[in-house]
Amino acid sequence: MPAPVRHIVFLAFPGVRQLDITGPLEVFATARDLGAAYSWTVCSPDGADVATPSGRLAVDAPADPTVLHARGPVDTIIVPGSADLPEGPDPDGLLPALHALTSAAATPPRRVAAVCTGAFALASAGLLDHRRATTHWRHAATLARRHPLIEVEPDAIHVRDGHLLTSAGVTAGIDLALAMVEADAGADLAREVARDLVVFMQRPGGQSQFSSALRTAPPHHDLLRGVVDAIAADPAEDHRAPALAARAGLSVRHLTRLFHDQLGTTPAGYVEAARVAAAQGLLASGATVTGAAQRSGFGSDESLRRAFARRLGVTPSAYRARFRTTARDMS
Template structure:
């Protein structure tokens, strides 16, 4: 499989940078395919970039899907304006692939701008490039990044974080958000907006990583009663889940249940219930429900309660979230 630059028919030549800046994407064995392909698609659609897919040593690599990628250059020979380090499912839990750290460090040393997608942040962190800086990565691995590299200020809810010449992004598809932000930095908001419309994606995605499934990002509780409580909330977010009722349902005192939530989930029963209800309200808004209807059916009750919960957890108003979702459906 070959990923190479292509001219874009969608943007006028006037909107393209000149001279053509080189953007290098570093591929390696086990790399996540979408982390490579999505940024290349964004920059290729924008036009005006010289795109180079390179690898440590210059040989072909095999992505985590088993897909073979034919690269164009040995990373040690490449000098690029912008360097992008994709992630891999193995990076948080295994040694870095051979030659990856040296290749990434060499590319970064000569670049004006360096970015990572998803767990590619672990490569930048290992190279010491994120020390003293803010960064993000896939929500599933944010805590591990913070523990392993305490000199980094990890922002687990961000879609992407720019700190100086370094930009890191959240998981997988967030590479599109990051790439659009870099295109906007180079070519301006109109050019980035045209790319987003062509690819039928958000120009600026509403909210952060907290918008993604609550059960999926909640560690599995060790205590049976806590698991039962979580299942009850997930099964019917709109029901009455006041702490006394929830505790009685699982045979614990309110104090015991609260202690379990704190110890295993780092939240309170009320906090968890609100998070699940926000997720339910989000799904209702995506399905076309009104703000008032989403508030009522999710169990949050009033428009004002829904508004405060959305701002607290997602950083966006319910009406804005609904409008952006509708807009993305028709573009």
């Protein structure tokens, strides 16, 4: 007896990033070519085509449960992201459409997923309350601030909590779709899809490797601003707390309190983050691991490796292999 077809619905809206749809869609299409039973529909709140930053996106149907269920029971709803969702008002009709699709009385979807900032739409609809979730690293703090009932995991590539799934930025939608295929059709088929698309079956490391390790806002206190500027100017200098406090004319206790209150970390934690950020830049520019360790202030390859493991979840050599330029090696 053939497996039932799993019908996947992508909910598009004005401003959506097309890759948030086309990336996962390629995964499901490839899986279907390899024997998995998938079908899909791209819908919008009113059924009209939508404008996107990269051109107009054709839509198959309105986000009407009656219309969509006529094509087969909806198995999965996928909400893509847009640049406007983290801060702007929700696009017209998006939340009512999402509510209609997720609460259809007859056969509610088996799972609901969001790609990138699509998590903000799920959050606004109340679907992620008291759940674990992730989103693009650039917007994870905003998601946590705006929706304190959500347990945000900023470094995760994708997160599943019950029937709800969320993913990190843009191409992480491919990782999320592969995880769905694996759950539906097994690891062997998902692995074949990954090979066909030339992507990782499971991406090594978390999404923090794609961001700077130093993501704090500038401090308001003038003396503290001078301290962090000095750290950024020469990460390899002696930046132990007594030295920093002496240069600022403050006690170590006062300096530590300023770091905690305005930057949410300790002096040592901030210095390590600044050195990791410096090492990221050096490695991406072609520096060797040893050269990056010395010039960023870690001193040894092992110290750099431990800091990268803590903050980025990858080794310096793996980071260098993924992000370096084609420039010649630097000493």
